[in-house]
Amino acid sequence: MENPKVLIYDGSFSGFLTTIYKIFEEGLHVANIQNKREVQKGLFSETVTVLTQTHKARRVWEGIQKKSHAAMKAIYFAYLSETKGIELMLYQYIRSMYAGSQQVSEDGIEEINLKIQQYSRMVAREKHRIEAVANFQISKDQVYFSTVAPYFNVLPLISKYYRSKYKGQEFIIYDSKRKYAIHYNLTTVEIISLELSSQAFVQDVSNNNIKALIYNNSYPQLTNEPRIPYCNERRAV
Structure with a gap:
């Protein structure tokens, strides 16, 4: 054998x-x-x-x-x-x-x-707990932003709920334990690997253009790895 x-x-x-x-x-x-x-x-x-x-x-x-x-x-x-x-x-x-x-x-x-x-x-x-407790702030560039720390890796499961709840609204949800976010840009959902190193940033989202900060590699408070196109993994696509 x-x-x-x-x-x-x-x-x-x-x-x-x-x-x-x-x-x-x-x-x-x-x-x-x-x-x-x-x-x-x-x-x-x-x-x-x-x-x-x-x-x-x-x-x-x-x-x-x-x-x-x-x-x-x-x-x-x-x-x-x-x-x-x-x-x-x-x-x-x-x-x-x-x-x-x-x-x-x-x-x-x-x-x-x-x-x-x-x-x-x-x-x-x-999944249901996070959907119930997640609090969103509105960034300067009109993106809904929330930071969560779920016990399990539920971010891939919750975008559908928020796309239905906030129809026509762009949002970013960041998992502070696993250091990645999901970004719904009104067309698709992306997974973004990054690390938010400043609590002050998270607490003051309304004064920031969050998309520019997240996608700008030179921004000192973020380390942004190459973006990964989000796919509905339940279909393995």
Whole structure:
């Protein structure tokens, strides 16, 4: 038997789905799946770095959709819980959807299923909490701005709610724990990696042209990495 592999991906949901595709396609024996920012080497495991490929991620997601719409939500929400070891647990859950009953029983899939449903519900509750408590200020350039610090990574889930609540209004929501923001520009939603280093800025949004500050790399209070086009990850697009 081949040595078990530790698969390392870029930390995105599409990257995770690409990893699932690679495992199935190559029949890999998996020891673990790890975000590249949290890599821990195993004593007897080889590491394999997986490059994100959207078309492969989409194929996995569409396959899951054909099996179960409920599973789609459970998988995505549980993934956003950022629970340690969630990637391997989700891989086992997804594999069980295609495996026979004997395989499912051996893997203790019932316990895994219960945990995934639990994590999914926790993320759903946090999504609703953030939607209820987020406070917005209006910047000088007429952008609604809010800073939040959710327990789980729920920013990808809340833009639809605010696009409906503030129809025709541009907004930016910043996650101070994970150092990124979502920006709705009235056409699309982008994910912006940045770090707000000044509490004074956050507290005095009304006197700032926030878009210019965020997108200007030379502004000393912000470190702005290249912008990443936001995609609806539940569709793996």
